[in-house]
Amino acid sequence: MADAFSGIVSPAAMPMTPDQAIADRPLQVAGITLSSRLVVGTGKYATMAGMVRCLEASGTDCVTVAVRRERLVTAAGEKILDFLDPARFTLLPNTAGCFNADDAVRVARLGRELLRDLGNPGSEWVKLEVLGDPRTLLPDPVGTLEATARLVEDGFAVLVYTSDDPVVARRLKAAGAASVMPAGSPIGSGQGILNPNNLRICLEELKGNDPDYPVIVDAGVGTASDVAAAMELGVDGVLLNTAIARAAEPERMAHAMRAACFAGRQAYLAGRIPRRLYATASSPEEGVIGRVPRSSGGNPASSPEEGVIGRVPRGSAPLPGQAGE
């Protein structure tokens, strides 16, 4: 894991040759430094061994896990903790499946108890989900806000799943959430980032006076370009699960997600050009063969070249062989 103040990205976040030009500060959430900006879920994998290969390929060092009843009849199943080294991965227990604040608070406390004494940095963390509807799995904003306040009061670092509503996002941060995690689109839907403008406004609300406040897009990713698009908006990370676990080749998709996260983050840091309606040529407009030089005297014209009487306006009759890109 990279040192918090080194200013150098770790290998996990950097799929290409190390270079100062791609230096980045690592993501910090609730005082914990993560070397990767991808948080990856551990659900829906065909096998535990395949899951571990995907996690490695994604470069993540933070994974979500769910809290579920122990099966009392056939308890001899595979134990996920036998496959996830708590020293290697920050484990982030979720409250998935909870439809009210009471249940979510109970599950969060059970998750904390499960991680107690494992030496895991995320033992006080919870990925809070309070769902409002079983078909869309959209969050219940009222229950989510209530549970956030209660868990913060109880000492949790709350990373909270929410919609892309900027007002709710602001309220959750005010309630003490360690990270607000707006959805790109419904959980597991693969629809990508449906409303980038709302995410932009969320980012302004949450980071306007607090640029280091972590905002993570949680849910909806379908493919690598969705991750890149989210990161290009300026979010600090992306949380995903189904897009890797249910890809035809999960390990290859995990690698693609890692590259997309890196690409999107670098593009955000680099600063994209503004969109324009018309083209701007990339090759020099001067010196194209067969064309009358604009200035035959060698000295650049000091008077305006446009509007001279007796000349055909530029634009009215395109020159043959006009250069494109």
Add this chain to the structure above:
Amino acid sequence: MSSPAVGDHGDSTHRSAESGSVGVTVNGQRREVPAGGSAHDLVVALGLVGRPLAVEVNGRVVPRARLADCMLEAESVIEIVTLVGGG
């Protein structure tokens, strides 16, 4: 079940007539446990020792170190959970 101490009748009308047992609910299922038994005894009887677990009794998490001190009373509602894959 691996132990006769814990029944799995799933129906209170078939509750053991054996004196000294109490009915509780474990993960949504009715069970008979010996009166005076602890949450730790239940974990042992269920064959769950050594698995990563968290136990909640009547809505409160019982820390691992205190499972043996937590006596189960009649009508206790117990949840025993573990970590599984999730997103």
